[in-house]
Amino acid sequence: DAGITQSPRHKVTETGTPVTLRCHQTENHRYMYWYRQDPGHGLRLIHYSYGVKDTDKGEVSDGYSVSRSKTEDFLLTLESATSSQTSVYFCAISVTAGTDTQYFGPGTRLTVL
Amino acid sequence: GEDVEQSLFLSVREGDSSVINCTYTDSSSTYLYWYKQEPGAGLQLLTYIFSNMDMKQDQRLTVLLNKKDKHLSLRIADTQTGDSAIYFCAETLPGGYNKLIFGAGTRLAVHP
Numbered sequence: 001d002a003g004i005t006q007s008p009r010h011k012v013t014e015t016g017t018p019v020t021l022r023c024h025q026t027e028n029h030r031y032m033y034w035y036r037q038d039p040g041h042g043l044r045l046i047h048y049s050y051g052v053k054d055t056d057k058g059e060v061s062d063g064y065s066v067s068r069s070k071t072e073d074f075l076l077t078l079e080s081a082t083s084s085q086t087s088v089y090f091c092a093i094s095v096t097a098g099t100d101t102q103y104f105g106p107g108t109r110l111t112v113l
Numbered sequence: 114g115e116d117v118e119q120s121l122f123l124s125v126r127e128g129d130s131s132v133i134n135c136t137y138t139d140s141s142s143t144y145l146y147w148y149k150q151e152p153g154a155g156l157q158l159l160t161y162i163f164s165n166m167d168m169k170q171d172q173r174l175t176v177l178l179n180k181k182d183k184h185l186s187l188r189i190a191d192t193q194t195g196d197s198a199i200y201f202c203a204e205t206l207p208g209g210y211n212k213l214i215f216g217a218g219t220r221l222a223v224h225p
Contacts (some may be wrong), residue, residue, distance in 0.1 A: 094211040104155040
C-alpha cells in the first residue's frame with residue numbers, strides 16, 4: 001500500500017470554516033499529489049509537490065492551498081470551505097524508479113454543509 | 114488540452130470477457146495505466162503499458178494499445194463478481210513531475 005495514510009478519513013464541516021487534510025507517507029518519496037474525486041469527473045489534480053517546500057498548482061487549485069515542510073507530510077488546506085468542495089480527496093505518491101506509477105491513499109470524504 | 118475519455122458503464126455476465134475502452138490525446142505519454150477502485154476505497158494500480166508496446170498480458174488482464182488511434186483497452190477474461198468496480202485509465206501529462214490525467218472511470222457491473 002506504499003505506506004500512505006490520510007487523516008481524517010471523514011469530516012463534516014460548515015461553509016466558511018477552514019479545513020486541513022493531512023497525507024503522510026513512510027517511504028520518503030519525493031513526489032506527492034492531492035486529487036479530488038467527483039462523479040462523472042474521475043480524479044482531478046489539485047496541487048502537487050516535488051520536494052520539501054516545492055509545490056505547484058494542478059487543474060483545480062482555486063480555493064485550495066498546500067504545504068510540505070517535511071518529506072513525509074503533505075497538507076491540503078481549504079481556507080474557507082464551500083459546498084462545491086464537498087468531495088472525496090485522495091493523496092498519492094509517485095515512485096520515480098522506472099514506471100512513474102502513482103500509489104494512492106485511502107481517501108478523505110469531506111462534506112461541507 | 115489533454116483529455117482522457119471512457120464510457121461510463123459496462124454490464125457483463127459472470128464468466129464472460131469484459132472490455133473497457135479509453136481514448137487519450139497526448140501522444141507523448143511514456144506510460145498508460147489502468148487503476149481499479151472498489152467501493153469506499155482508494156485507487157489500486159492494476160497494470161500499465163509502456164508506450165512502445167502494443168500489448169501486455171498479466172494473468173486475466175490484457176492491455177491493448179493502438180498509438181495511431183490513441184486508443185487503450187483493458188480486457189478482463191472470465192469476469193467474476195469480485196471484478197465489479199470502477200476502472201480508470203490514465204496517462205502521464207507533459208511537463209514532468211509524473212503527473213497523471215485520469216478518465217472519468219468506467220463502472221463495471223458483473224451479474225450472474
